[in-house]
Amino acid sequence: MAVNVETLDKLERKITLTLPVNVIQSEVDSRLKRLARTVKMDGFRPGKVPMTVVTQRYGYSVHYEVMNDKVGEAFAVAANEAKLRVAGQPKITEAEQSPEGQLAFDAIFEVFPEVVIGDLATAEVEKLQTEVTEAAIDKTLDILRKQRRTFSQRAQDAGAEAGDRVTVDFEGKIDGEPFSGGKAEDFQFIVGDGQMLKEFEEAVSGLKTGESKTFPLAFPEDYHGKDVAGKQADFMVTVKKLEAAHLPEVNEALAKSLGIADATVEGLRADIRKNLEREVKFRLLARNKTAVMDALVSKAELDLPKSSVQAEVDRMIESARADLKQRGIKDADKVPVPEEMFRPQAERRVRLGLVVAELVRSNELQAKPEQIKQHVEELSASYEKPAEVVRWYYGDNRRLAEVEAIVIENNVTEFVLGKAKVVDKTVSFDDLMAQQ
Structure with a gap:
């Protein structure tokens, strides 16, 4: 049977589906009978619930399930017969008029488009290429060595410099008031690794063990701590310990x-x-x-x-x-x-x-x-x-x-x-x- 497919828009189509009422009712009756064999209800033994009671309790939901199944099957058959490549799920509504003894439904859906690919010989593509240089290997070696660095305490009169691990106490205030996350004791970081904001690292650089410094710090607008982003704080930092980094040699042991x-x-x-x-x-x-x-x-x-x-x-x-x-x-x-x-x-x-x-x-x-x-x-x-x-x-x-x-x-x-x-x-x- 030929399927009448109506074009509504570029990709939008419409098919009217018809289902015989007696087929629907027959399937509903069949499912309700199967359900009656296993359904449990107070006052009845399993499998002995009267069909009238089963129909009253489950008739609507079973009818809904059957309609869904049968309409879905009818749509799949119609789309297949019309050789349509359906995109997404159809929108199915009951039709305004149905033939005698039939139920009619309108299925509105989209089909996949025809794809036309032009002459690829006229397309221009920038293709990147890169060489792995000795310098790139050296840089990777430095990263591997940093990952395995050890630290030893520096002399009392030495000032903090890039690569040193420092242990500090600090406290920050905004408009004279402490703020969440603005205070820490025995906090460790490595100078120059970018863990701290630039002003903080600059303030610590050159300080010796036991020395303190007060400095202003402007939090960036995009700072992850929303409460302080874009604000200026006053910090006091005290260096409690200074340790120099030692990188392993590039040798067989490494x-x-x-x-x-x-x-x-x-x-x-x-x-x-x-x-x-x-x-x-x-x-x-x-x-x-x-x-x-x-x-x-x-x-x-x-x-x-x-x-x-x-x-x-x-x-x-x-x-x-x-x-x-x-x-x-x-x-x-x-x-x-x-x-x-x-x-x-x-x-x-x-x-x-x-x-x-x-x-x-x-x-x-x-x-x-x-x-x-x-x-x-x-x-x-x-x-x-x-x-x-x-x-x-x-x-x-x-x-x-x-x-x-x-x-x-x-x-x-x-x-x-x-x-x-x-x-x-x-x-x-x-x-x-x-x-x-």
């Missing part, structure tokens, strides 16, 4: 302590290079992927299903509320979150998802099992026991699905780079690593 298989300085540097090159590869791929996706979206023409955009907005709001909850915000699920704040990003995500899906379908860019395996092994390589991490990924279909999505994006990236005008650009290692 390599051994880091668990390097080839416990030599050359082996240590080679291991650092391998890890940095892996990190650089992932970062470059992420940056280049973003550039490719921007180019891809710019070359595509399509209408966006409103239901898909709304579903994405809802997901983003839910994620935002979960983030607020994790940060300890009270009643995070009730905090008003304006939808329009997320709509542009939601529209981009939906557009990109549809464009990528079309490119993958038309060019057979699906993830192959060996590609997924290779990516999992790359992700696992930086861990102490890679085989266990590989098993962890393969032990959960959701985790594997996430990897599959990344591999598909990588396939799309390589495909587009092979077609587009690629402009190579070299960025420094430091610039690449500094960008989130």
Whole structure:
């Protein structure tokens, strides 16, 4: 039977569904009889409740369930017969008129759009590249040494300098009044590590053990402590202990302590290079992927299903509320979150998802099992026991699905780079690593 599909808007469609009343009633009766065999009610033995009582108690809810099921089935059959790709859930309402012995319903829904991707050869994509230099290895070595530094007490007449660990007492006041978090005893921090505000570090620099200093400190407008953000305080700080830092030598002992298989300085540097090159590869791929996706979206023409955009907005709001909850915000699920704040990003995500899906379908860019395996092994390589991490990924279909999505994006990236005008650009290692 041909299905009459009415076009209401670009992507909006309408189908009228009809269901025979006797089919609905027959299914309702069947379900109520099954229910009567197991239902428990005061005053009756199980399975002996009269049908009139069962119908009176459960008739409405069973009828509602049957209607939902049958209308859903009818819609699925009609959409399949009309070869429609339905986006989101249909909005179903009872029709104004029904044929004799029939119930009629109008199903209004959206379909996925036709995606037209223009000539990718005219797209221009900036492709970044980076080299892992000896200087980058030296810098990483310095970080590793800092993580393993030890401290020893400095001479009484020595002043605090960058790298020293200081133990202080301090108290701050705003307009002469103490404030929450403004006082501490035996507080430790390392000068120059950025743990404290600049004025605080400058005040402590040069002070000797036992010396005190009073100084003004202006809290930034965006300071995490909202009560003091943008205000000026007066602090008094006293240095109680000064300790100098000692970094371990770059030698075989350091390599051994880091668990390097080839416990030599050359082996240590080679291991650092391998890890940095892996990190650089992932970062470059992420940056280049973003550039490719921007180019891809710019070359595509399509209408966006409103239901898909709304579903994405809802997901983003839910994620935002979960983030607020994790940060300890009270009643995070009730905090008003304006939808329009997320709509542009939601529209981009939906557009990109549809464009990528079309490119993958038309060019057979699906993830192959060996590609997924290779990516999992790359992700696992930086861990102490890679085989266990590989098993962890393969032990959960959701985790594997996430990897599959990344591999598909990588396939799309390589495909587009092979077609587009690629402009190579070299960025420094430091610039690449500094960008989130």
